Amino acid sequence: MIRRAALLLLALWLAAPVALAQETVVTGLSTENIALNATFDGSELFVFGAIRRDAPIPEDADPLDVIITIKGPVRPITVREKSRWFGIWVNRSAVRIRETPSFYAIASTRPMGDLLTETERLRYRIGMDQAVRKVESAPGVEDTRPFAEAVVRLREESGLYARLDGDVSLAEDTLFQTHIKLPSNIVEGDYVAEFFLVRDRKVISSGAAEIVVEKTGIERWLYNLAHNRPFIYGLFSVALALAAGWLAATAFRIAKR
Amino acid sequence: MQIYLPIAEVSVNALLLLGIGGMVGILSGMFGVGGGFILTPLLFFIGIPPGVAVASAANQIAGSSFSGLLAHLRKRTVDLKMGSVLLAGGLLGSGLGVMAYSALRKMGQYELVVSLLYVVLLGVIGALMLIESLRAIRRARNPNAALASRKRHTWAHGLPLKMRFRASQLYVSAIPPFVVGVLVGILAAIMGVGGGFIMVPAMIYLIGMPTKVVVGTSLFQFLFVTGFTTVLHAVENKSVDAVLAVILLVGGVIGAQIGVVLAARLKAEQLRVLLALLVIFVCLKLAADLVIRPAELFSIEAARG
The missing domain is CATH 1.20.5 (Single alpha-helices involved in coiled-coils or other helix-helix interfaces)
Structure with missing residues (x-):
């Protein structure tokens, strides 16, 4: 099978050093478009970058972590739930969700569990619970949470959503890289890669880049x-x-x- | 060898698709049935979304009817006038069927309705075939048993709007063939079947057409009704996968040739029992999927733009 890897190339970011942040994430971007063709069997996205540092790391500093997220185009969906009706299983309740990414991967250097404080996590909208947003209320449905959870579960099963704890490798506290698998049923559109630099459970620097996925x-x-x-x-x-x-x-x- | 189907938006094994097309082709070569009623459920089983399976099966039937029709036109075994009456009904039925399909899909009930229809249809066809083939086996053992004769006059002949059908040597009401056409058109649009299992018996026993023009005339109707259904599904529901249809077609044509050879070498009655059992098995599998608690109760449906 043809495997195309879109490269996020490293480019030097020569912006003036930010006064507060001593460490900044450097993500230059040069992407090949990802092609979905007749033999498209999923492909792998190779993401890498570097950390720019103005001063040496203090000896008593907490370890540095990197979180990378990739988000696909946001689409509205309808989630249906089957229940038994005259002996057969029938779709009986439905909930519309107005905003949910068609693809969502979270990769990090260590398990996400307590990598960030809850405030920071919500502020930067990192996490599966942050993917499924704007759940509309529906008649006859008291609790829409199982529907939102089902979206994450179903999409994790089909490879559209992925938690890649520990998949980002960080070398010398400077260079980081990861591979993210894209399944064959991803949709066309603009994908956004976001990079977060984490120290002491806080995001100290972030960056974003865009990737175009096209059917060819x-x-x-x-x-x-x-x-x-x-x-x-x-x-x-x-x-x-x-x-x-x-x-x-x-x-x-x-x-x- | 995985192939990505652009409209179904799934990757499937191309050889598996060829095999399914080939198997259905063997059935049609051996028994002279179209095989749509077994093709579409098999597509459900391998994970093609039901809507795409049905619309693409209609597309596949259009292609497979064409070469057969050409052969019958050459032999002049097509009643074009009768075919046109059946077709007029078929186009109306197809339109109604596609409207019903869209409405059911919006309610999220299409999958359920198509499964139920298939369970009923396959159950009836399978049971009838089993009874018929067992009877044929008994008849073969006892050659003195009388053969049922074709009734030339039925209640259908008493209706108004009589027309003369020269190729069929009939002077009958146009209402029964039109109604049969409507019914077959609805089935084509909702279930992705040609409808031969209804049309052929109706033509012989209800309308009283001579057997030699039945197959050619029904192919004429299938070609245009399934072609029309394909275009309607493409416009209304964007669910026609041309790549899927073409792979199934190629498999089907190859299979049909194998089927013709096999039919000449094997005993038809025993084969018919096998086909009946296969139909009943698919029926039971679909029924089980409806009754057994599914592992996953939730499903996601993209709002198609």
Whole structure:
């Protein structure tokens, strides 16, 4: 399978040193577009960066940690719950969620558990509970929390959401890197990578970069045709099927002679 | 070999798809059935979203009917006038079916309704086939048993709006074929089947058409009704996966050739029992999925733009 890795290249960020922060995250960005093509079997995103430091690390300082999140385009969804009805299992309640990323990965140097204070975590909106937002109330549904939890559970199972505790490696307290797997069913659009530098359970520096994920080749063409000009696509599908059916049958007739 | 289906938005094994298309093709080559009623549930089982499975199966049937129709046109075994009446009904039915599909999908009940319809349909077809083939086996052992003769005059012949169908040598009301066409059109749109299992018996026993024009005429109707259904699904629901349809088609054409060879070598009655058992098995599997508590009660549906 073709595996394309989009590289987040390191670029030197020569901005004036920030007065308060002694350590800043450096993330230059140069991305190849990620292509979803006919043999798309998921790909791996290689993310790396460096920490710029104006002064040596004090000897009594807490250990340094890095958190990297990747967020896909935000889409509205409907979550349905089945319950038993006359002996069979039927979708009986539904909740609409207005904002939820189609892809969400959180990678960190150490388990997220107590890496950040709750205030910091909420401030920077890091965590699975922060992914599913704006849950609308629905008639007959008293508690929408199981629905929000189901989104995270289902998407973790399909690889669209991922908690990658300890997957970021940090060398010499300066260079960090991680690999994030993208499954084949990710959607097209603008993805955002965010970098957080953490010391003493506080974010001391952060940065962001954008990655464009596109469907390429014949897949992109078909998908776009189907969504932008559905009538033409419908006619095309029928014509293609007629041609394929006729060709295959004719080939067999000739082969038999 | 994984292949990414652009509309279904899933990766599936291309060989598995070819195999499913091939198996359905073998069935159609051996028994002369279209096989849509077994193809679509198999697509559900391998994880194709039901809506995409149904719409793409309609697309696949359009393709597979075409070469068959050409062969029948050459042999002049198509009643175009009767076909047009069936087709007029079919187009109306297809429109109604696609509307019903969209409404059910919005309510989140499409999957349930299509599963229930399949359980009923496969249950009835499987049971009938089993009874019929067991009877045929008994008849083969006892050659003195009388064969049932085709009734030439039924209640359907008494209805108004009579038309003359030269190729079928009939002067009958246009209402029964139109109604049969509507029914088959609805099934094509909701279930992704050609509808031969309803249309062929109706043509022979209800309308009284001669057997030699039945298959060609039904292929004529399938081609246009499933083609129309495909375009409607593409516009209304954006659920037609052309890549899926073409892979199934190629598998189906190859399978049909194998099926014709196999049918000549094996005993038809015993094979029919096997097909009946397969149909009943798929029916039971679908029924079990409805009754057994699912491992996951929640499902996510993207709001399609």
